[in-house]
Every structure is written in structure tokens, then in C-alpha cells.
Amino acid sequence: MALKFLIVDDSQTMRRIVVNSLKNLGYEDFVEASDGKDALLKLSADETINFVITDWNMPVLSGLELIKAIRSDAKMGNTPVLMVTTRGVKDDIIEALKAKVNNYVVKPFTPAILREKIDQILAAAGGGN
Numbered sequence: 560m561a562l563k564f565l566i567v568d569d570s571q572t573m574r575r576i577v578v579n580s581l582k583n584l585g586y587e588d589f590v591e592a593s594d595g596k597d598a599l600l601k602l603s604a605d606e607t608i609n610f611v612i613t614d615w616n617m618p619v620l621s622g623l624e625l626i627k628a629i630r631s632d633a634k635m636g637n638t639p640v641l642m643v644t645t646r647g648v649k650d651d652i653i654e655a656l657k658a659k660v661n662n663y664v665v666k667p668f669t670p671a672i673l674r675e676k677i678d679q680i681l682a683a684a685g686g687g688n
Contacts, residue, residue, distance in 0.1 A: 563588040567598040567613035567625065568643075573666075577612055577643065580670040584677075595620025599628055602635055610677070615644035615655070626658045639680045643668065
């Protein structure tokens with residue numbers, strides 16, 4: 560299955576870093592959003608998006624709120640979500656897991672770490688190699 564990623568981060572630089580990391584891993588299909596609200600609009604408009612990589616700290620709608628909105632939606636509730644954030648304390652990670660994030664990467668990260676987390680999510684979803 561070809562993956563189409565939605566990259567959600569209020570920092571254009573960070574979105575570019577994620578996109579470049581994904582390109583290095585061989586992925587080619589991306590949509591970008593600058594906050595959770597923008598992401599939800601793009602998710603509902605484009606049913607081919609099948610993987611979300613989101614920041615936590617964003618204006619308008621945070622990454623955590625975005626995950627909760629995705630999980631509560633019948634159509635996109637099973638979409639894999641990887642959170643990429645500077646928030647690495649245990650309580651934050653637990654809160655993200657309670658919101659049913661599939662995996663969690665603390666910034667800064669390497670493409671190898673990103674690949675490992677994506678592969679773990681896909682394997683858990685039965686879409687692994």
C-alpha cells in the first residue's frame with residue numbers, strides 16, 4: 560500500500576525536515592498542514608491520506624486535540640498517527656498514548672528513527688513488510 564502522509568506542524572522548517580526525511584526513506588506523497596484545524600480540513604477533503612505525522616504544540620488546534628478528533632471520527636478513526644514533538648517527559652507521552660497516538664518521536668530525530676517508528680506502526684496495523 561502506498562502511503563500518503565499528512566505532515567502537521569506550525570513550523571514550515573519542521574515540516575520541510577519531516578518531508579525531506581520521508582523522501583530519504585523513499586516516500587513521495589505528502590500533504591502539509593500548519594495546525595490541527597487545517598489538518599482536519601485536509602483529512603476530510605482527501606480520503607487518500609492514510610498516515611498522519613503531527614507536532615503537539617500548535618496554535619488553533621494542538622496535535623493532541625487533532626489526535627482525539629481523528630480517533631472520534633468514524634471514517635478516519637483508524638488512521639495511523641505519529642506524534643513528533645519536543646515534549647519528551649513521561650506524563651506527556653502517557654497523555655498522548657491515552658489519546659491513542661500510534662507512536663511518538665521526540666525532536667530532534669534522525670530519518671532512521673522516523674523509519675523505525677513508521678515501520679512499527681505499519682507492522683502493528685498489519686501493513687508491515
